[in-house]
Amino acid sequence: MPSAIELVLTRLAPALPSWRSVAGTNLAFGSIVDPESGTGRILCVVGAKTQALNNLEIVTGTGLGGRALALSRPTSVARYESARGITHHYDHAVRSENLVTAAAVPIVVDGRPRAVVYLCSTAELSLGDRWFDALDPLRRRLQHEILVEDAVHARLAQMATQVPPQSGPGAAELAAVVRELGDLSEELADPAVAARLELIRQRLGGGPSVRRGAVLPDGTQLTRREMQVLVEAARGHTNRQIAEHLGLLPNTVKSYLQDLMRKLGCANRVQAIAYARDAGWIG
Template structure:
């Protein structure tokens, strides 16, 4: 089998590339910057910037306990200062990076998954801004979505690792039923997230796992209509319902109807099982 998890940008970098500017706009701040956290919470490196005048903060490594970001990592919660340069509650080892941006108000927002910081996002203003609990609470929906996506990515990685050959002597490997379960669970995980790219990737990986189950016991033959086969072919490529609708010139609800009908005929409870059955019966290549 080919690699089930092709190399790609880590989830933390994808989140920053997509959400850093929306976070800045949501907080009505002048600048946002951040990066992934290393080794639990030992340090973080600033990799992404939005709204900066310079690149003075780029690639800066912030260590636990140092500066405002290091304080956020140490405490495991958001922190802020109204006058960065004058504030005595933090160390000032990174003033050389902050000063060129003329930052006055600064907040550090850690993204924590399973009690471990994974990202640290800074939100900065070049004037005095009052930041209270309501301001921080306003980020809760975005933070929860990011945390959920990182959790899903972690779980996908864990389950895909089970599919890779194990070099230990005598390792029994996974049964066909185990692999079918993993394919099904990948699809169920995909249905729980909002990120369309990640959702399509999960469906595609699940579909590549599905052929492993081609020796499943035969079900009674099912007669699929051409449009049901068309929909299954598109779904097998990892496309979302909306993308299938666009590709076939159908309404999303019509796609759902065809998919539901095909699943019923194939005795499947989800799209992965339907693709497995359709391949086994020769409807899909």
């Protein structure tokens, strides 16, 4: 079972190139917070020219990232070395990379800081609200992925330590576990762990999952993302709310809805939701 730090690292490291691209900065790196000590450590870096940042320990309240941790909100400085609102414990690493403008975005899950994403440039940049708004879908997506991973591994750990009664679990309890495993495997970003969960679910009598891409009578299949959008729509969420929950843009959500309605032969989302409910794809 991975540690809390390893769990976050597996989600954060692959996401850094996207953060760097959207931000338009030279450098992106991530500090992962130890849940016991509350101290961060830089464990993944994209775009660095030296090793100065690697494994750097970040104490809450110190430097830009430490300030973001203390405040639990994004913070930035136009010129790092002359900035007065932060301490300068890490200037040696900043100088090694010739960094000028820097921003730090904390990743907070269930009220606890789990990581900080740093975005830095070797030239002075103006970082306004629009710049931070463009990063928000990435932040929401990462927080959601970590939340799901937490739930999956907590459930697996619980199942591993539970001693079943001699008579075995009741039918209702077993059915509830099967449903929960199915829901978790659909949410999980890691395909390997998702596959393991699906096998466990089937061994418990769940049968093949119907939600991993709903299939129509003519063989047309809804993608996993289309199903996620449809489920959110069935909950009464607007396109903007769906976009926020799934880490997408509203126009992208609109495109997914149009595609799935075309596949289902439905004129609007109400008909699509009714079709999916009648087919047993959603509750």
